[in-house]
Amino acid sequence: MTEELGLRERKKLRTRAAISTAAIGLFTARGFDAVGVAEVARVAEVSKRTLFAYFPTKEDLVLHRFADHETGAADVVRGRRPGQGALAALREAFLRGLEERSPVTGLCDEPDVLTVFRLVTGTPALGARLAEFTSAGEAALAAALAEAGVPSPDAGLAAAQIAAVRRTLATANMDAVAAGVPAARRRPVAVAAAERAFHLLTSGVGFA
Incomplete structure (x- = not known):
């Protein structure tokens, strides 16, 4: 059976x-x-x-790969090591994704992935559907942060900031590779941007 x-x-x-x-x-x-x-x-x-x-x-015919990772950030928070902070776990996971050329980081120039990137960036309907997945992922992250002890409404506010950072980083990488920049050449820029972004999440933007 x-x-x-x-x-x-x-x-x-x-x-x-x-x-x-x-x-x-x-x-x-x-x-x-x-x-x-x-x-x-x-x-x-x-x-x-x-x-x-x-x-x-x-739209799901193209975007199912993104949908499969909808709760990725929430899963990272729930699966973090004992004693590890949620934001530290998310930073580590994103940097690991860059190292592994994960499509969810936007830093992947495999031909089939590039084809999907170009379809998404060039098709408004696909962009709108992708935004739905992003919103659902943000809600899942907020729930995971609440489970980790982040009080309401801080969990929702933190999830919104983290989701925006991850989306901005991935979009910048996706745009670059879709425009023909090899992932290997883009990687140092992507890593530096991710480090800076997570530093800002940890310490604040530094201006009033």
Whole structure:
């Protein structure tokens, strides 16, 4: 039974990947707005019903990779080492993401990731949907900070600041690599920006 469930899950993952790959190929070739969901389903050789079972909206065909990391910051706070502060854990995780070229930091120039970056930066509908994921992630982070002992409303205010910093850093990196800057060349700038940003979060902006 366990093996059967494993096979079923792997089949679902392959189907999900095939649908997304077909969609991104079509969107890249002709533009996001010019391609309908029915055409994506036809090219992926699935029904529209199956497509929507995996991807609730057209935008999710592209952005599911971001959605998979929606609670990433909250997970970092909940999984931090004993005695480690929440902000220190988030800083460490972001810097590690830069080192590993994680797409969520924007510092990834793998061809398939670049394709998604360019689609997102060039398509308003995708940008709006990404903002929804960001907002949900911010709410999850606020809840994790509250669990860590940050009082209300400070948890929400802190989550908003941290989310804004992470988003600003990732967007700057994404814009750079989408414009053709190699991730290796961008990395020192990205690390310095992240260090500065988290320093400001810790100490304050330093002006009235």
